[in-house]
Amino acid sequence: MPVTVRTQKIIWGEFAARCALCREHLIERDSGAASLIGEVAHIVGEREGAPRGNSNMLLAERNAPKNLMLVCLKHHKVIDDNETEYPIERLHKLKEEFLAWLEAQLTPAQRWSAGIINQYSYLNVPRLDEFAAMLGYQIRHDTVLGATHLSELNYELNYLMRQYHRVLGSLPMKSVPVKQIEFAHEGYIGQIVSFERLRFRNRNVPMYRPEGQMTAFTGDLIRDPHLYHAFPDWRFVINIDLRWITTSTAYGLMRSGGAGTLFSGFARINAVDFETKTMLATGLAIGLPPSFLDQVHEVKTSKAEPFDMSEFEDDITKSRQAEWVGDVASCDGCGKIFVEGDYMVDGPLRRGRTWGNICERCFLSGDRRLGIGLGQLFKKTPTGWPMVGGYPETLSDPSDEAEF
Numbered sequence: 346m347p348v349t350v351r352t353q354k355i356i357w358g359e360f361a362a363r364c365a366l367c368r369e370h371l372i373e374r375d376s377g378a379a380s381l382i383g384e385v386a387h388i389v390g391e392r393e394g395a396p397r398g399n400s401n402m403l404l405a406e407r408n409a410p411k412n413l414m415l416v417c418l419k420h421h422k423v424i425d426d427n428e429t430e431y432p433i434e435r436l437h438k439l440k441e442e443f444l445a446w447l448e449a450q451l452t453p454a455q456r457w458s459a460g461i462i463n464q465y466s467y468l469n470v471p472r473l474d475e476f477a478a479m480l481g482y483q484i485r486h487d488t489v490l491g492a493t494h495l496s497e498l499n500y501e502l503n504y505l506m507r508q509y510h511r512v513l514g515s516l517p518m519k520s521v522p523v524k525q526i527e528f529a530h531e532g533y534i535g536q537i538v539s540f541e542r543l544r545f546r547n548r549n550v551p552m553y554r555p556e557g558q559m560t561a562f563t564g565d566l567i568r569d570p571h572l573y574h575a576f577p578d579w580r581f582v583i584n585i586d587l588r589w590i591t592t593s594t595a596y597g598l599m600r601s602g603g604a605g606t607l608f609s610g611f612a613r614i615n616a617v618d619f620e621t622k623t624m625l626a627t628g629l630a631i632g633l634p635p636s637f638l639d640q641v642h643e644v645k646t647s648k649a650e651p652f653d654m655s656e657f658e659d660d661i662t663k664s665r666q667a668e669w670v671g672d673v674a675s676c677d678g679c680g681k682i683f684v685e686g687d688y689m690v691d692g693p694l695r696r697g698r699t700w701g702n703i704c705e706r707c708f709l710s711g712d713r714r715l716g717i718g719l720g721q722l723f724k725k726t727p728t729g730w731p732m733v734g735g736y737p738e739t740l741s742d743p744s745d746e747a748e749f
Contacts, residue, residue: 348385348408351620356385358619360415361528362578365443366424369417372578386416386424388436396425397433414440448532454519461541461609462632465506466595468495469586469629472613476537476629477512481682483675484512492559494588502591508680513630515679515706520611529579529624531617538626539611540581542634545572550585550600554593560586572599572608572628580623583612583631598633609634654688654705657715657722662736669723669730677701683725690735692720 362371364383371383390398391407406412414436416424424431470489477484486505489495495502520539549570562569562584572583590596598606610631617624669691675682678694681704690708692715693700700720708720715722715735722734 347391348413352408352410352413353385354620355410356413356415356619357383358529358617358622359410360443361447361530363415363443363447364417364420365414365440366416366420368443368446371415371417374577383415383417384421385413386421388412388414388433388440396428397431397436400433414443448530450527451530451532452521452525452527454521454536457516457518457520457537457539457611459510459514459516459630461539461634462630463609463635465509465591465630465632466598466608467585467589467610467628467631468506468509468591469589469627470495470505472627472629473509473513476613477516477680478682480516480518481684482512482516482680483682484508484680485675489588492557492588494554494556495591496554496593496596497556506591509630511678512680515681518611523574523576523581526576526624527578529617529619529622533614533624534617536614537611537629538614539609540574541609542607543574543609544605544607545574545583546605547572547585547600550587550596552600554587554590554596559588562586572631578622580621582623582625583628584625585628589628607634608632652705652709654722657688657734658724659734659737662721662732662734665732665736667732667736669732673702673730676704676707678703678707681706685725685727687725688733689723689725689730690715690720691723692735 362383363369364371371381373380373382387395387407388397389400389402389407389412390396392398392404400407402412424436470486474484486508487501489498495505498505518537520537521533523538523540523543526533526538547570548566549568551570560570566582570585570587572585574581585599587596590599598608608631610628612626612628612631614624614626669689673683673689676689678701683689683704688705688708690703690705691700692703692708694703694707694711696712696714714720717736719735721732721736723730724733
């Protein structure tokens with residue numbers, strides 16, 4: 346029995362349509378029509394009498410992906426006509442070397458910017474909370490219960506979207522731009538990918554949203570609601586949980602017909618199907634991109650500084666031996682979770698505005714002023730938050746010592 350069509354598709358996907366020997370691309374396109382100029386080759390011959398066919402390997406094993414490789418027409422003939430020069434052991438090694446080289450060609454991650462999303466259409470609440478926590482940030486919001494849809498939150502949704510916008514803009518996150526990915530590969534599994542102004546079409550998003558119900562994914566794209574975009578050599582699919590669509594307007598965009606909808610956002614790759622050259626992802630945050638007419642203001646971080654916060658410490662403040670009463674979990678500005686050694690400023694997020702507990706990054710982005718009525722500096726230790734700066738008045742009376 347020859348190699349099945351399914352197995353051939355898997356090999357073409359696994360080798361990213363490239364020859365394992367010369368590494369040339371094996372799909373030629375002329376006026377939109379694609380021609381395959383490669384073949385699936387056996388390492389151990391398919392049968393006795395074939396090149397490298399003298400083996401005790403069973404027929405089923407000979408036609409399995411482990412014993413197959415993709416080569417161009419020229420090199421298929423070369424390896425079969427020169428069995429001595431290309432024995433089984435060398436072909437296995439060439440296959441391993443090629444797959445390692447292919448993995449090295451994967452697109453590297455780059456700094457991701459939340460500014461590519463102008464208005465959120467989809468926020469995967471539990472996955473975003475998990476993702477932010479892994480990077481040391483906390484997103485504050487009320488628990489979204491069970492089958493509750495974001496569109497049912499009414500005014501609370503505005504607060505929730507503001508919180509996500511604030512924290513996502515602060516995350517030290519890197520992602521791989523999908524437009525720079527040339528082929529589907531298992532090396533991307535677990536990777537965060539981003540997309541900007543990418544046109545998606547949808548499938549299985551129902552006409553009417555079933556409020557109060559959870560989306561039951563089956564793993565079958567014929568049934569599961571998803572967005573998809575077809576690149577020349579691979580397909581990008583994002584599963585959509587209907588609960589996390591933010592508004593009725595967003596729902597309409599998710600299920601729009603015709604040419605589809607332009608979205609920006611990021612997702613995590615979960616699986617790769619080499620047979621269909623598809624990479625499947627979980628959507629994290631998806632939304633409309635900014636208009637080209639919009640004035641885009643980006644927060645610029647000074648590269649001249651890694652600034653040493655210890656320069657704001659002063660001995661007079663330390664001599665007061667004052668401490669913050671209680672614990673502070675995370676920054677009220679960006680959501681960064683405080684760990685031992687971190688500095689915290691009890692001061693205004695913006696001068697003249699409401700005070701909060703802010704991290705050094707948020708403090709340094711402001712006017713950097715400490716003092717009575719301006720803000721005090723604390724440093725987290727294993728036992729608490731001693732005050733280390735911002736109260737430089739000399740003690741006149743021991744009773745002047747205070748706890749904050």
